[in-house]
Amino acid sequence: xxxxxxxxxxxxxIGVELIKNVHQNYDYIIAHYNQNKGNLVELExxxxxxxxxxxxxxxxxxxxxxxxxxxxxxxxxxxxxxHLPAGxxxxxxxxxxxxxKFNNDLNISLRSIVIILNKxxxxxxxxxxxxxxxxxxxxxxxxxxxxxxxxITSKYALLGLMKALSQEYAGKGITINGxxxxxxxxxxxxxxxxxxxxxxxxxxxxxxxxxxxEVVPTIEFLLSEKANCITGQNIAITNGNIM
Numbered sequence: 001x002x003x004x005x006x007x008x009x010x011x012x013x014i015g016v017e018l019i020k021n022v023h024q025n026y027d028y029i030i031a032h033y034n035q036n037k038g039n040l041v042e043l044e045x046x047x048x049x050x051x052x053x054x055x056x057x058x059x060x061x062x063x064x065x066x067x068x069x070x071x072x073x074x075x076x077x078x079x080x081x082x083h084l085p086a087g088x089x090x091x092x093x094x095x096x097x098x099x100x101k102f103n104n105d106l107n108i109s110l111r112s113i114v115i116i117l118n119k120x121x122x123x124x125x126x127x128x129x130x131x132x133x134x135x136x137x138x139x140x141x142x143x144x145x146x147x148x149x150x151x152i153t154s155k156y157a158l159l160g161l162m163k164a165l166s167q168e169y170a171g172k173g174i175t176i177n178g179x180x181x182x183x184x185x186x187x188x189x190x191x192x193x194x195x196x197x198x199x200x201x202x203x204x205x206x207x208x209x210x211x212x213x214e215v216v217p218t219i220e221f222l223l224s225e226k227a228n229c230i231t232g233q234n235i236a237i238t239n240g241n242i243m
Contacts, residue, residue: 002027004076005223006120008058008112009084011038013186014135017216018082022223023047028076032056032067052076058085058112059104068119077123080223081132083113087154091147091196105154110161121169128173133222134162136178138238159234166232175231177222182238184210204239214239 003026007015010031016039019029023043030052031040037053044051052074056067071077087105113134124130137155139145144152159178166176182204183197197209215237221227222235 002076003080004028004030004078005080005082006030006032006071006078006116007082007084008032008116009086009135011036011040012084013212014184014215014219015082015084016040016043017212018219019043019047019051021216022220023050025223026050026080028052030054030071030076030078034058058108061107061111061115064112064115068116072119072123077120079124079127079130081116081120081130082135082219082223083116083133083158084135085109085112086135087151089148089151092149093147094149097150102150102153105150106157109154110157113158114161117165121165121174124174125169125172130169130172130174131223131227132162132165132174132176133219134158134176134178136162136180136234138180138182138236140178140234141180141236141238162234163232170231175222175227177227177230177232178234179215179218179222180234180236180238181210181215184212184215186212206239208239210237210239 005022005026007019007029009015010019011033019031023029028050032054033040034057040053044053054067054070057063085108087108136159139152140155140159162176162178169176218235218237222230
């Protein structure tokens, strides 16, 4: 069986850095993106046929199902999956949020990976060699910040999914874990006021927000054979903060 990595939300800063760091470990990498390939264009030139780009809008249930069907039709089944997508990160008071915002965040983060894993985990389980890493958030570890209600709700839903599936597939050679970083300096923060980003850094023992290069190695480790005995864990990456 080929060693294949599927990265959803691969155009994110974390996704691009991860692919750059681990591509030599895989026969193929399937990189999911929504509409804009972003930095994947340069990676495609470098990795050529090793990198398979697949587009899907996770707000669309039918389109999400289609992308999984494409993977199965190609016969290049991923044994490693890293799930990164999240809805727009922005500070909004709960009284100003409508259900559509919650629905969108849940569809992008939760429904997408439910559909993907529902179709792929039974196939991976036959080989008894799989790893799934889900991007969570430090908000699932202790007291969450204000004004991020829909984002936090979707992350807790993902945490529940991770915990449940890790137990169901523990005896089938599949590890399923989450990583929960504090605020990371990425384009994901574009809709957050600069003052809040600076305040978050000031509240950190290191006086800095996390960098992408400080988060990706934990994902790499969880994808490695060294993590074969780790499953069902929500791993904190908090830059010195004790959660």
